[in-house]
Amino acid sequence: MELNSRVPSGPLADKWNNHKFSNKLVNPANRRKYKVIVVGTGLAGASASATLAEQGYEVQTFCIQDSPRRAHSIAAQGGINAAKNYQNDGDSVHRLFYDTIKGGDFRAREANVYRLAEVSNEIIDQCVAQGVPFAREYGGTLANRSFGGAQVSRTFYARGQTGQQLLLGAYSALSRQINAGNVKMFNRREMMDVVLVDGKARGITVRDVMTGKIESYYADVVILATGGYGNAYFLSTNAMASNVTAAWRAHKKGAGFANPSFVQIHPTCIPVHGDYQSKLTLMSESLRNDGRVWVPRKVGDKRRPSEIPEEDRDYYLENKYPSFGNLVPRDVASRNAKEQCDEGKGVGNTGLAVYLDFADAIKRDGEETILKKYGNLFQMYEKITDSNPVEEPMLIYPAVHYTMGGLWVDYDLMTTIPGLFAIGECNFSDHGANRLGASALMQGLADGYFIIATSVAHYLATNSLEKILGSEAPFKDSKKEVEDRIDKLLQNSADGPAGKLTVDEVHKELGRLLWDHCGMAREGGSLEKALKELPEIKKKFWDNVYIPGNGKDLNQSLERAGRVADFVEFAEIMIRDALARNESCGCHLREESQTEEHEAKRDDENYTHVSVWEHISGDEAPKMHKEELKFEFVTPSQRSYK
Amino acid sequence: MSSINLTLKIWRQHNSDALGNLETYDLDNVHTDMSFLEMLDILNEKLTKEGKEPVAFDHDCREGICGMCGAVIDGVAHGPEKEVTLCQLHMRNFSKGDTIVIEPFRSRAFPVKKDLLVDRSALDRIIQSGGYVSVNTGGTPDGNSLPIPSSNAELAMDAAACIGCGACVASCPNGAAMLFTSAKISQLALLPQGHAERQQRALSMVAQMDEEGFGNCTNAKECEAVCPKGISIRNIARLNKEYLFAALTEG
Ligand SMILES: Cc1cc2nc3c(=O)[nH]c(=O)nc-3n(C[C@H](O)[C@H](O)[C@H](O)COP(=O)(O)OP(=O)(O)OC[C@H]3O[C@@H](n4cnc5c(N)ncnc54)[C@H](O)[C@@H]3O)c2cc1C
Ligand code: SF4
Ligand code: FES
Numbered sequence: 001m002e003l004n005s006r007v008p009s010g011p012l013a014d015k016w017n018n019h020k021f022s023n024k025l026v027n028p029a030n031r032r033k034y035k036v037i038v039v040g041t042g043l044a045g046a047s048a049s050a051t052l053a054e055q056g057y058e059v060q061t062f063c064i065q066d067s068p069r070r071a072h073s074i075a076a077q078g079g080i081n082a083a084k085n086y087q088n089d090g091d092s093v094h095r096l097f098y099d100t101i102k103g104g105d106f107r108a109r110e111a112n113v114y115r116l117a118e119v120s121n122e123i124i125d126q127c128v129a130q131g132v133p134f135a136r137e138y139g140g141t142l143a144n145r146s147f148g149g150a151q152v153s154r155t156f157y158a159r160g161q162t163g164q165q166l167l168l169g170a171y172s173a174l175s176r177q178i179n180a181g182n183v184k185m186f187n188r189r190e191m192m193d194v195v196l197v198d199g200k201a202r203g204i205t206v207r208d209v210m211t212g213k214i215e216s217y218y219a220d221v222v223i224l225a226t227g228g229y230g231n232a233y234f235l236s237t238n239a240m241a242s243n244v245t246a247a248w249r250a251h252k253k254g255a256g257f258a259n260p261s262f263v264q265i266h267p268t269c270i271p272v273h274g275d276y277q278s279k280l281t282l283m284s285e286s287l288r289n290d291g292r293v294w295v296p297r298k299v300g301d302k303r304r305p306s307e308i309p310e311e312d313r314d315y316y317l318e319n320k321y322p323s324f325g326n327l328v329p330r331d332v333a334s335r336n337a338k339e340q341c342d343e344g345k346g347v348g349n350t351g352l353a354v355y356l357d358f359a360d361a362i363k364r365d366g367e368e369t370i371l372k373k374y375g376n377l378f379q380m381y382e383k384i385t386d387s388n389p390v391e392e393p394m395l396i397y398p399a400v401h402y403t404m405g406g407l408w409v410d411y412d413l414m415t416t417i418p419g420l421f422a423i424g425e426c427n428f429s430d431h432g433a434n435r436l437g438a439s440a441l442m443q444g445l446a447d448g449y450f451i452i453a454t455s456v457a458h459y460l461a462t463n464s465l466e467k468i469l470g471s472e473a474p475f476k477d478s479k480k481e482v483e484d485r486i487d488k489l490l491q492n493s494a495d496g497p498a499g500k501l502t503v504d505e506v507h508k509e510l511g512r513l514l515w516d517h518c519g520m521a522r523e524g525g526s527l528e529k530a531l532k533e534l535p536e537i538k539k540k541f542w543d544n545v546y547i548p549g550n551g552k553d554l555n556q557s558l559e560r561a562g563r564v565a566d567f568v569e570f571a572e573i574m575i576r577d578a579l580a581r582n583e584s585c586g587c588h589l590r591e592e593s594q595t596e597e598h599e600a601k602r603d604d605e606n607y608t609h610v611s612v613w614e615h616i617s618g619d620e621a622p623k624m625h626k627e628e629l630k631f632e633f634v635t636p637s638q639r640s641y642k
Numbered sequence: 643m644s645s646i647n648l649t650l651k652i653w654r655q656h657n658s659d660a661l662g663n664l665e666t667y668d669l670d671n672v673h674t675d676m677s678f679l680e681m682l683d684i685l686n687e688k689l690t691k692e693g694k695e696p697v698a699f700d701h702d703c704r705e706g707i708c709g710m711c712g713a714v715i716d717g718v719a720h721g722p723e724k725e726v727t728l729c730q731l732h733m734r735n736f737s738k739g740d741t742i743v744i745e746p747f748r749s750r751a752f753p754v755k756k757d758l759l760v761d762r763s764a765l766d767r768i769i770q771s772g773g774y775v776s777v778n779t780g781g782t783p784d785g786n787s788l789p790i791p792s793s794n795a796e797l798a799m800d801a802a803a804c805i806g807c808g809a810c811v812a813s814c815p816n817g818a819a820m821l822f823t824s825a826k827i828s829q830l831a832l833l834p835q836g837h838a839e840r841q842q843r844a845l846s847m848v849a850q851m852d853e854e855g856f857g858n859c860t861n862a863k864e865c866e867a868v869c870p871k872g873i874s875i876r877n878i879a880r881l882n883k884e885y886l887f888a889a890l891t892e893g
Contacts (some may be wrong), residue, residue, distance in 0.1 A: 053781040070708040129782035131835040133799040140789025179770040371657035
């Protein structure tokens with residue numbers, strides 16, 4: 001597997017401009033001769049579809065939901081970063097670049113991250129022009145908030161619904177192109193395979209989830225914008241349909257998968273309250289500005305929080321990290337919460353929660369001020385848990401939230417399969433080992449509105465593609481493969497459910513395995529153990545899962561089964577990747593790699609690289625390749641929050 | 643937390659052409675901390691274990707923002723609690739021994755596809771007919787070059803909060819999509835970016851609404867009562883104004 005990042009030469013600030021100039025173009029009259037497939041209608045997919053269609057390409061767009069407007073991006077709350085420096089507080093493209101690359105713990109490509117910071121400003125202009133109702137100051141200018149520990153105020157927002165409003169902006173641009181006949185929209189289609197002709201991506205095979213029909217579509221390039229794989233853990237903050245299937249099938253056809261073990265675990269989520277729980281809800285990080293995190297000092301202290309006096313409380317973040325206190329970064333906060341609970345000091349019914357207490361803030365600033373800041377979050381919390389954070393401390397616990405890993409792409413966002421591009425959360429490109437708050441929305445829209453069209457033009461202008469009709473052998477083979485797989489999924493179900501497991505039962509088991517061994521803190525022996533246990537789960541899945549109904553109809557159990565089958569296979573490279581990276585970095589701590597004070601220790605000498613996995617067919621283990629990361633413009637520094 | 647037992651009467655319909663009917667299921671051990679959809683999940687696990695087909699229903703985000711979930715619970719779209727979607731409705735709103743009737747969002751323009759799952763693509767087509775500002779990607783002016791009073795931005799945001807769930811249609815005695823359509827028209831009419839096309843937009847979107855078979859508004863106000871995002875019927879008044887003005891000028 002060849003990993004050529006195609007990073008342009010020259011000074012950092014000129015790379016993108018030079019690259020745009022040196023990339024080849026397709027003239028407007030010729031564009032309509034090319035077909036483009038876009039899979040996914042989140043921020044990345046919707047913005048890419050609209051932009052390519054505006055430029056004249058014939059676009060076909062696919063999504064699982066009943067409408068493109070419902071992609072997972074809709075749920076993002078906090079905001080989107082841009083280097084506008086509207087607040088005149090010292091922000092710049094270079095600072096946004098530096099914060100993002102440092103936030104990623106120096107495991108991302110300098111050139112990509114710089115470009116992201118560069119186009120961030122255009123994103124805001126674009127969204128404003130579309131009518132996205134960003135928050136405004138009284139004078140009518142755009143308002144900003146600070147986010148995720150940044151020292152400048154650069155986050156743009158639309159109440160707590162920024163993802164929704166940005167997505168509806170992209171959806172409106174997409175809708176306009178559908179109306180103009182430039183985009184053909186296929187809802188309720190699940191991509192099951194990429195079709196390669198002469199080694200190039202030329203189409204996809206999908207299942208119409210309403211009818212069960214397997215269909216193939218052909219094009220000149222295929223763009224995946226299928227989001228992240230956090231649902232491998234069963235419980236996460238991701239939407240229910242978020243999956244790894246599209247990326248995994250591309251991987252099996254030859255696309256390298258980068259850093260699959262880089263997963264972000266968010267510290268402030270509403271804890272699990274029962275084994276029936278289907279997903280986790282994020283509570284904004286901003287709560288840690290005023291809430292104090294604590295657990296009882298004594299193991300097994302079952303008193304109500306109000307009955308526990310000060311001297312019996314352990315404000316462990318404030319004690320351990322006096323200079324940052326409750327505002328330590330996401331990974332540190334998450335890891336410490338888990339540690340406390342592992343020691344038996346967790347609170348709530350399940351013992352898997354810590355307190356986030358607003359009593360002191362309310363005493364200091366008054367209830368009204370606190371409610372003004374967090375009223376809507378308190379309300380949401382109360383709706384779910386039936387407890388009022390003004391009267392009782394909140395219960396919080398970490399949850400899987402975002403996946404930095406994804407399909408490996410070069411500077412043009414092309415995977416190792418020619419003609420197959422990956423944008424948004426489904427690629428690995430910009431966030432290194434940890435993503436900063438408000439930067440995923442920025443990346444999705446940067447990729448879709450401002451980067452992908454240049455890449456697509458260059459690819460089409462420099463490759464001669466054979467004419468195809470979509471009925472060639474590779475399309476037939478792919479369809480057959482997908483059909484066979486569905487038959488295989490259903491093969492155990494003919495004789496009824498007796499003694500069998502449901503899809504969710506196996507998914508929960510996989511989730512527990514990953515959470516226990518490949519979560520926030522990892523250790524060689526424990527990862528080895530997980531790797532040994534995985535084949536049992538896989539066997540259980542293929543031998544023992546019962547799926548009601550058949551494949552010729554809407555069958556939501558079958559849809560879930562297909563996704564879980566891929567998560568089970570995918571888990572292997574997650575665990576192998578974690579095992580191969582014997583350093584602590586970004587979101588995860590590797591027990592073997594700690595400072596004397598038990599803090600994460602990065603190992604730049606041995607691990608300044610992207611780990612890229614190649615699928616080897618048959619039973620052979622996947623193969624790891626490295627893309628070395630070079631830091632020419634910044635010097636990697638070690639983090640310290642003491 | 644406590645546990646309740648329930649009798650569920652759920653609309654089962656194999657596909658658009660099949661006849662449907664209400665089936666009765668008993669469900670024990672429903673934790674009151676569960677969400678309504680989690681309650682349906684455990685029913686479905688139980689049905690699966692019994693070799694029966696689970697109930698099909700749409701859902702995705704499960705936090706009230708994607709607009710994918712929705713059903714009529716005892717006659718009320720999204721159920722008894724105000725301003726929440728079905729996925730945010732918790733079982734503590736019900737009591738031991740309750741019988742709950744669960745039916746799909748019904749309307750002429752929303753054919754039932756299976757059980758509780760309906761086809762709401764008509765709403766997408768309304769947006770496609772004009773629910774946007776016609777700008778291409780790139781070459782847009784600086785975001786701050788166009789000051790917008792905070793109060794207007796807030797009003798526009800109130801309207802833009804619509805999640806496209808279709809509860810307004812399902813609750814309307816006439817099956818009108820006025821609340822949904824007016825929310826988009828209002829958002830764009832309140833912002834300067836939307837002004838250039840406002841007349842054309844109002845005419846096209848209203849025409850599309852009619853073409854899809856949605857009914858007319860007779861001010862029944864049911865839509866506002868069930869809307870999970872608190873979209874106000876003042877938006878409908880704004881739509882009527884926009885439409886009237888456009889029709890007069892065009893005519
Ligand atoms: C609760 C929450 C809050 C967040 N808040 C923020 C925030 O404040 N700021 C920020 O920057 N980021 C935030 N994020 C992260 C951010 O929302 C996501 O990373 C981003 O929206 C991903 O966008 P996307 O376009 O890559 O993919 P998605 O929005 O996940 O879209 C994926 C698309 O692909 C389609 N798809 C997937 N698989 C298939 C398949 N097999 N076949 C066909 N179609 C498929 C889906 O239908 C969907 O249309 C948040 C995330 C969560 C979970
Ligand atoms: S107006 Fe309210 S009820 Fe109607 S689609 Fe929008 S959010 Fe749903
Ligand atoms: S599942 Fe998204 S709004 Fe209910």
